[in-house]
Amino acid sequence: MSVLRILPIDTPTLGDRGYLVHDGSVAFVVDPQRDIDRILALADAEGVRITHVFETHIHNDYVTGGSALAGATGAAYHVNAEDPVTFERVAVRDGDEIAVGDTIRVRVLATPGHTFTHLSYALFEDDRPVGVFTGGSLLYGSVGRPDLLGPAHTGALVRHQYASARRLATELPDTAAVYPTHGFGSFCSATQSEASASTIATERLGNPALTRDEETFVAELLAGLDAWPAYYAHMAPANLVGPEEPDLSLPERADADQLRKRLAAGEWVVDLRNRVAFAAGHLAGTLNFGLDGSFATYLGWLIPWGTPVTLLGDTREQVAEAQRELVRIGIDRPAAYATGSPWQWVGDGEPAMLPRATFADLAQVRHHRRVVVLDVRRRLEWSDGHLDDAVHIPLHELLDRLDEVPDGEVWVHCAAGYRSSIGASILAAAGRRVVTVDDEYPAGAVA
Incomplete structure (x- = not known):
C-alpha cells in the first residue's frame, strides 16, 4: 500500500504552485517560493524531514526559495548543471536519478522550451511511475511561455516546447499525473486553464502541444501571447545568485x-x-x-x-x-x-475621494457631455472588443504615457474594476479629474 503524499503549495496571487512530496519520513520539495516558512510549517505538520529540493528552471516570475530552504534544512539542492548559478548546488543532467528515502526515485528529464535549461522530474515509487513535475513545460491544457528570454530566442524555444511536451507524453504512461508549477493564473503560462489536476492521458486529449501539428501549434501559441510583467526582468538575475530567506518583520511606522x-x-x-x-x-x-x-x-x-x-x-x-x-x-x-x-x-487635511461609476453611468454621461474614456486592458483584450472612441493605454504603459491621455475628465475602465482603480489613482496623483468605472466589462459592450 502506497504511503506517498504529494502536497501542493499554492501561491494563487502569482498563479504558481510548488510541491512537498514525502513517504511519511523524508520529503523533497519542487520549485519552492521565497517565503519558506510555510513550507517548513507544512513539513513539520506532516512530521517529515526535507532532504532534497528540486528546481525545474531559473524562474522568471518569482524569486525562488530553493537556496534558502536547502540552507535551512541541510537538503541537497538540485539545479541544472548548465545553469550559471553562483551558489552551491547539486548539478543534475538529463537521465540522472536521485533516491529520496527507500522507495522514492526522481528521474531528471531535459524539457527545454520555457527556458533553454528547463528540467522536469519524473516521480517513481517502488519503480512504479507516479507522475511528473513539469514546471513550465507541460501545463494543464497549455505550455509555459517561450518568449520570456526575448524575441531572439522565441522561435527556437517554442519548437523546443513542442518537442518537450511530446517527450513527456511518450516517456510517461497515460496514468502518470502531471504536476506543473505555472498555469494557475501566472503570466508564465501561454494560456490559462480552470483545471486543478491532470494526467498524461488527459493532456493527450486536449493539450495543443499534443493535439496540433507543430506548425499549427507554433502559430497559435505565438498569436496568443501578450505582455508580461516588467519585474520579470529582475527575477532570473536574482535567482542565479541564490536568494536568502527574506526578512518579514515590519518596517518603521510612519506618521x-x-x-x-x-x-x-x-x-x-x-x-x-x-x-x-x-x-x-x-x-x-x-x-x-x-x-x-x-x-x-x-x-x-x-x-x-x-x-x-x-x-x-x-x-x-x-x-x-x-x-x-x-x-x-x-x-x-x-x-x-x-x-x-x-x-x-492626512493629518490636518481631509481625505481625497475618487468617484466610482458603472458602464451604464458612462453610457448616460456620454449622451450629455464629452468625457475621455480610457481603456487600460491589455492588447489582446482590446482586440477582442472595445468601446467606441475609447483611448487605449494598457495599464502597464500608463506611467510612461500619461501625456497621451487627452485633456478633460477621464473615465477609466478595465474588465472588472481592479485595474481601473490602479489607473485612476495614478491619474489622480498626477492631478487629473478622474472617475473609475467599477463594473464588469460586458455590461458596457454597447456603451
Whole structure:
C-alpha cells in the first residue's frame, strides 16, 4: 500500500504552485517560493524531514526559495548543471536519478522550451511511475511561455516546447499525473486553464502541444501571447545568485508628516485597501493596489524598480500580507508602513475621494457631455472588443504615457474594476479629474 503524499503549495496571487512530496519520513520539495516558512510549517505538520529540493528552471516570475530552504534544512539542492548559478548546488543532467528515502526515485528529464535549461522530474515509487513535475513545460491544457528570454530566442524555444511536451507524453504512461508549477493564473503560462489536476492521458486529449501539428501549434501559441510583467526582468538575475530567506518583520511606522514627506520625495505610498474603501477616502497622491487582487503582479509591473515603497493598510496583518507578497518578487523591505484610516494619514487635511461609476453611468454621461474614456486592458483584450472612441493605454504603459491621455475628465475602465482603480489613482496623483468605472466589462459592450 502506497504511503506517498504529494502536497501542493499554492501561491494563487502569482498563479504558481510548488510541491512537498514525502513517504511519511523524508520529503523533497519542487520549485519552492521565497517565503519558506510555510513550507517548513507544512513539513513539520506532516512530521517529515526535507532532504532534497528540486528546481525545474531559473524562474522568471518569482524569486525562488530553493537556496534558502536547502540552507535551512541541510537538503541537497538540485539545479541544472548548465545553469550559471553562483551558489552551491547539486548539478543534475538529463537521465540522472536521485533516491529520496527507500522507495522514492526522481528521474531528471531535459524539457527545454520555457527556458533553454528547463528540467522536469519524473516521480517513481517502488519503480512504479507516479507522475511528473513539469514546471513550465507541460501545463494543464497549455505550455509555459517561450518568449520570456526575448524575441531572439522565441522561435527556437517554442519548437523546443513542442518537442518537450511530446517527450513527456511518450516517456510517461497515460496514468502518470502531471504536476506543473505555472498555469494557475501566472503570466508564465501561454494560456490559462480552470483545471486543478491532470494526467498524461488527459493532456493527450486536449493539450495543443499534443493535439496540433507543430506548425499549427507554433502559430497559435505565438498569436496568443501578450505582455508580461516588467519585474520579470529582475527575477532570473536574482535567482542565479541564490536568494536568502527574506526578512518579514515590519518596517518603521510612519506618521502623517512622514507620509507627506515621502510623497513629496517621489516615493510610492501604496494603499492596500480594496478599491471601494479607497474611493470613499484616501491620502491624496497615494496609489491603490488592493490586496484583494493581483497586488504584487501589478505593483511589480508598474513601479520603477528600486523606488521606496510605503504600505498603508487597515491593520498590521494586512501590511504583513503585502510584505509577504512583495518578497516573492524581490521587493524585500518596505520603507515604512502605517495602519488605521485615511483620517489618521492626512493629518490636518481631509481625505481625497475618487468617484466610482458603472458602464451604464458612462453610457448616460456620454449622451450629455464629452468625457475621455480610457481603456487600460491589455492588447489582446482590446482586440477582442472595445468601446467606441475609447483611448487605449494598457495599464502597464500608463506611467510612461500619461501625456497621451487627452485633456478633460477621464473615465477609466478595465474588465472588472481592479485595474481601473490602479489607473485612476495614478491619474489622480498626477492631478487629473478622474472617475473609475467599477463594473464588469460586458455590461458596457454597447456603451
